[in-house]
Amino acid sequence: MSELREIGEILKTKRLEKNISISDVQEFTKIKSYYIKAIEDGEEDKLPDPVYIRGFIRSYAEMLGLNGEVLLQDLKLNKTREYNVSAMIKEKSKVNTDIRRSTKKIGRYIAIVIIIGLFIYGFYSLGNFLGVKIDGHNNSIVDNNISAEIDIGSVDKKPKDKPTTDKSNQSVNLGDLNAPTAKTEIKQMSKTADTAMYQVITDNDSYKLKIDIVGTRCWMDISVDGSSVYSGILTTGQSKELDIKSSSTVKIKLGKASDVAIYIDGQAVEKANVPGIYWYVFTK
Template sequence: MTELGKRLKEAREAKDYSLDDLQRVTKIQKRYLIGIEEGNYDIMPGKFYVRAFIKQYCEAVGLQPEVIFEEYKGEIPTTYEDEIPVSLSRVQTRKGVSGSSSKALDVIPKLLIAVFVIAVLIALWVFVQNKVADNASNADTANKEPVAVDQQDLPEEEPAEEEDKDQKESGAETESDEKKETKEPEESADQSLKAVKTEGTKTTFELKNTDQFKLGLAAKGDAWVAVYNSKDEVLFQGMLYDGDKKDFDLGSDQQAYLVIGNAANTDINVNGKLLQYKIPTDTVRQDIIIQYQPAESQQ
């Protein structure tokens, strides 16, 4: 057990928390809590989550995460980007540019010149085709002679046709007015999903004016997610990767509890409508509670 693990375990025991109690408070799996106390970070989903889980552990047992990170920065792993020296990344970049890259740079100007020449040829061809088409159109117009029409030869329009036309127009207007009078306005009520309470990193939403409760999760990057129903039963718990989706039908339940390990990489959809996080997504973990009130129970 590391010095950090001893410190965290002592704080947990001072709170009279068992590992099971701490799991219920933090929503972090028990095996990860044991790994933190024993300093076994290899079982974690990634170094990013090691820091996030330690931060959540500290907050649950009353320790200041910033102080712990500073005191035990030698034990807590950093993220991948922090571990790459700047000088090493620059050396690797220079090596990658040399050799084949210089050859590619020599070929690019030739390709650009070839593309330019092809574009000019195409433009000339289009111009010539349009010119030929315009000349042919003008020749057809010149060959056509205007036909003189004697006004005396035109048949006179009978008054009966005008009366029939007026009657049809008035009938159409009457029918249109009748449709407007008999048409009843359609009433539709959109679902209501709004935040009603925020405590720390936990936000409670209320879902109303709907007879269904369908929940969808979509990952835009790596994210650890857990979903519980109103009976605290685990519906899903684990990692989601870029492009992964999870759907849940909670129509028979009245609450969903979500633990989002990386809010910036996780979209939450309720009945096809995107849920807007109340807390900015730069907060690593967020707990989302959705309380569902079926439309029947509101009447």
């Protein structure tokens, strides 16, 4: 068995153990599903240059919580065959050349437009300047007309009466201040290597679920009562907030749990320092 096929089987087995689909891997790693399957099947001829293969394996392993560097130690790839990446590089060079040519043309057009604009501006500026010199004796008339239109005496200098506040009509409902604040309690029901299950107890009809990215990035899938409500990648500083009915069951699948902090009504949930896939389940 080739080293690549052996690595592929390790990755595939781990993926299936964690109930992760190839689509999930593609979403998190941005590796095309075609290449993911080729890695799992050990089909080197369907993969690009070795440097890309190693990068793919490293990212894939990291998502699963495995050490990619250890997996790659004994990997030997065929460096004599031609890889598809050469054609990709040629195509990219052609595209870059076309872009440079288009940019030069656009630059020329912009320069011409600027020159024409400056010429028109100069022409009108010169015309305005000459008009002021010729009709300069009319300026005083215009100024007088403007001054005449301003009636300083018409300005009402009397300060407006400040609205009075009738304090007798103001009242404080002490009953509202003394009303008990609804409390939310989080109880851990069980915990395994890749799943933590919690019970959310609240007096309210709903609670607020907040997910913060405290690391670099994390792919996640959130489902409520079996229906997916969000699937995507959040990066540093981003967060996701949801209002959850207290009777609902929430399942959160994280691609890199160590980069995530979860809060229920402002209360921090125990952080999972797991580099790979991890599940959080919240139920009533």
